[in-house]
Amino acid sequence: MLEAHPKETGRGAVTPRGDAYDVLVIGGGINGVGIANDAAGRGLRVLLCEQHDLAAHTSSASSKLIHGGLRYLEHYEFRLVREALGEREVLLHKAPHIIWPLRFVLPHRDHLRPRWMLRAGLFLYDHLNRRTTLAASRALDLNGQGPLQASIRHAFEYSDCWVDDARLVVLNAMQARSLGADIRLRTRCVKARREGEGWQVDLQDAAGAVHTVRARALVNASGPWAARVIERVADNRSPHGVRLVQGSHIVVPRMYPGDQAYILQNSDQRIVFVLPYEERFTLIGTTDREYQGDPSTVHPSEEEESYLIGVVNEHFKRQLRREDICHRYAGVRPLVDDEDANPSAVTRDYTLTVQDAEGQAPLLSVFGGKLTTYRRLAESALERLAPWFKDMGPAWTASHALPGGNFESAAAYLAQLQRQYPWMEQDVLARYVRSYGTLCQSFLRGCNAAEDLGEAFGAGLTEREVKYLREREWAVTSDDVLWRRSKLGLHLTESQKARLATYLGESQTVSS
The missing domain is CATH 1.10.8.870 (Alpha-glycerophosphate oxidase, cap domain)
Structure with a gap:
């Protein structure tokens, strides 16, 4: 069982002096709260502002998985997969209340990826990083039994993890607050300007009042709004283009007994997850399509819903109709634009950039990233900021439980x-x-x-x-x-x- 950070008891928590902070984080998604939490635990004075609620957008619109990303192996993203596989074990121990193991069934279909390729991919998945808790992959002979179509006779089974994505965000924010961070929700960063050795930042609260605070470093973890914050708020040029990719999910009444999940291959080379959800439901997703518009107003399209239903119906005996959908949601993933024509092939890895204007106060921006690697991303962000904070403490998040996670089983x-x-x-x-x-x-x-x-x-x-x-x-x-x-x-x-x-x-x- 992991212990809580010593400062979570309230002893020694850092409190800001007036309106002066070391680090101001823009964005209350998983990357923003992860960075704020890590920084607060290292003894820095931290303020996090979020224009809406915690996890209001991308971070609550995921497939709810802590996973290595089996399909990323096809795009040769070995570093990302290795890091993510290692994080599964770390996060399982940090948050056993909201993260737990999940077995995935990968049906084999003759006209898609050959069995040798699936077996080789799963061998890599089992061995790219140390695995101490999760069971290894294995082959299955279905013989027409179970919920899948009788024509699907072979499959593979492997391990990943389930997560309550929005609660992962909330718990990180709670831990950051317990360590002295100032968490301001429904507060928008309207302007940031360098003055002297730091930033002067104007924050607008829900009532419309504007408050000015000072910070030695600015962290832009605003997800789909990252480039806009750099250009319109901080008056800088974005070093990367951001490609917005919409992912949609549907929820239907529970389709099959058992706790296993399914990962379905489709003829367009994409995959669709079918996941047990909230005891009585099944969660199906996700899609990949280019998105233009306000990320806060994204909704699943009828075309996406029909796509997901079609993929499921090709695999399962039980046939779905649009009338079966009882809930739907969509999110926008902000990915670094690598100019790949296929949205599914755009890297899910993260990129961190620091703009310091010839030694002036730094602006660190986060591009990309995924739930599974948020903690490592936060550590990398603090490493990038280390030259400005030479007295900050060491990395600590790998060995401390999130709030509520301090129990044996x-x-x-x-x-x-x-x-x-x-x-x-x-x-x-x-x-x-x-x-x-x-x-x-x-x-x-x-x-x-x-x-x-x-x-x-x-x-x-x-x-x-x-x-x-x-x-x-x-x-x-x-x-x-x-x-x-x-x-x-x-x-x-x-x-x-x-x-x-x-x-x-x-x-x-x-x-x-």
Whole structure:
């Protein structure tokens, strides 16, 4: 079991002096909070600003995987795959409540990649980096059994991991805050200018008020907005073109029994994941298409939904229709533009650039990246900033748990909660374990009966939990609660969602 960072107890946490910071991070996605957390744990004064909510866009619109990226081997991205494979083991130990092993079935189809190629790729996948927790790959003889089409007789099975992507972002932000970082959500960076040895940065809050702060270094981790921030906010020229690639997912009622996932090959050389999701559902994705427009307003197209359904129907006995879709979402991946004509072939690796204007205050910008490698990206970012912060502490995140992850096993902790709260339903306690880990004690403490949890909004969501999310996890809206702090939006009825919105003082319609 990994320990928490010593400063998380509140002892020795760094607090900013007035409006002066060492590092100001723009962007509350996984890369931004990862860098803020790492920097705060090294003793730097950190401010993070995000124009919307944590994980409001790309970081909550993923396929929910911590994986090496099996298909990246075809594009010879061995460094990226090796790093990602190593991170699977690190993150499993850092966050056992929100990350857990998942077995993938890769069906073989004669007219696509040959069996020898799949076997060779999986051999590399098993051996490119040290593997201590996850099981190795193996061949399967299906013989027409199971949920796949009877014509699919052979397959391979291998290991990767599942993650609650939005909670991974939130937990990093919480840890950063516990280490002294100033986290400002619904706050937009409107202008940044170099003055003296640092930056003067104008931040606009949700009420429209503008506050000016100072920072020795500026980190641009704004994802799809990275080039825009460099050019319009910091008045610099972007060193890289950013290629926006839309990825869409659909959610349908559970398609098959069992906890295994599927990775489906398609004739266009792309792959589609079919994943067990929230107990009663199946998650299907993703697509790759060029995107033009505002990244905050991206939605799946009918063409993408039809594509995903078509790929699934070629493989599974159960046939899907568009009417089966009960939820859908899309995100925009900001990739470094390498001028490849195929969006699927554009590298998922990350690039870090530092613009320091002949020794002046640095602007570090993040291009690309993926959930799995966020921690290593953050370490690389701090290495790039080291010349300006010679007294900062060493790297630390590999050996410290994220908030709530300090338990030996999920099963043992669930059993402990059942002994503590025997009057609670087991499926609710199980959700607490896989969402909060030990953090759930923050809102369960002192409760001796269901009435102590306050109003019940449905699907096990209670007033106590909602108050905790508002007070400790920055939740403001129903969407924050139902789609980013949890996935209970899939389980509540429309009337229950409306009641929650009323409780939160909302007038707008909740997403579905």
